[in-house]
Amino acid sequence: MKRVCWLLVLVLAVPAVAQQPPAWDISNTYWTAQIRDVLLGYTYDGNIRFFSMNTSTGEFTGRVQYLPPNLNPLGQYNVSGRVEGDNISFRGIANIPGLGNTDVVWVGTVTQNGARLEGQMAYWDWLWEVWVMFTWRTTSGGPARPIVRTYAISGKVTLEEFIGDLSTVAVTVQLRPAGSLNPIRTAVLNLDSAGNYTLPEVPNGTYDLAFQASHWLRRLVRNVTVSGANVTGVNVSLTNGDVNGDNEVGLLDFGLLTAAFNTQPGDAAWNPNADLNGDEEVGLPDFSVLVRSFGLAGDD
Known part of the structure; x- marks a missing residue:
């Protein structure tokens, strides 16, 4: 019973958080550490090496060694544990002369932007039936690497006044910080036959998405927020008629369409961007x- 109570004291000494994905990747890192006996004030040096880690679940393996081992009865032992958010917990079984195998429990947090680990540690003393408490902090090594999680934005692109195959139309999207004209990423979307798209690998943040296709005006979808989950339903409708791709419909477009009038694929004067409705010929419908879009301009 004492053992359970003291273990609860150790666990409760660290702020409780809801289970969450790991914020830090500690795999293949090596740390030097100081471990201080809370009751007696003794300080021990050691090192902690973390091996593999699953960045989805936060589970990891590692090894603890006190330096030099003969100055501390805990010696060295393997550990396994988990990172949840900024919190880290792990445990192992150490062999202590006179006590035999005993549990060792570590809890702590990742601090200083991944440059330090610190917290509390305890081992079970079978003779006195108490948890022997320590504080610990790393003094060098690492660092832990932040895990950048990404998500997908999806929706539907409507290409106005177009009867052709939507899956053959390349739609370019710029991912911009909200309120900025400077894209942090530009991607070409592959639409399906219904115009649906998916933009993968978007980190948390608030963005403006600028959509544009060959002879359609640019349209901006503002303030799309990604926060720990995929975002769906980001739909956009693009205005047709920009033959020369300058993001406005005017006399230059009229001239190009006139030059390609009454042509089909394979003709010398054929211009696919003048085939506005996608029926494989340039004619009166185009x-x-x-005319319906004349004088319009796209978003910046």
């Missing part, structure tokens, strides 16, 4: 599309 002029109608341009």
Whole structure:
């Protein structure tokens, strides 16, 4: 019973947090550490080496060694544990002369932007039936690496006044910080036959998405927030008629469409961007599309 109570004291000494994915990757890191006996004030030096880690679950393996081992009865032993958010916990079984195998429990946090680990440690003393308490902190080594998690933004692109195969149209999207004109990433989206798209690998943040296709005006979707989950339903409708791709519909587009009038694929004057409605020929329906959009400009 004493053993359980003291273990609860150790665990409760660290702020409780809801289970969450790990914020730090500690795999393949080596740390030197100081371990201080809370009751007697003795300080021991040691090192902690973390081996493999699952960055999805936070589970890891490692090894603790006190330096030099003959100055501390705990010696060296393997450990396993988990990182949850900024919190780290692990345990192992050490062989203590006169006590035999005994549990050793570590809890702590990742601090200083991954440069330090610190917390509390205890081992079970079978003779006195108490947990012997220590504090610990790393003095060098690491660092822990932040885990950047990414998510997907998905939705539907409507290409106005187009009867062709949507899956053949390349749609470019710029991912911009909200309120900025400077993209942090540009991607080409592959639409399915219904116009659906997915933009993968987007980290947490608030973004503006700028969509544009070959003869459609740019359209901005503002303030799309990614916060720990995929975002769906980011839909956009693009205005047709920009034959020359300058993000406005005007006389230059009219001239290019006129030059390609009454042509089909394979003709010398064929211009695929003048085939605004996607019916594989440039004719009166394309002029109608341009007239309806004449004078319009896309978003910046």
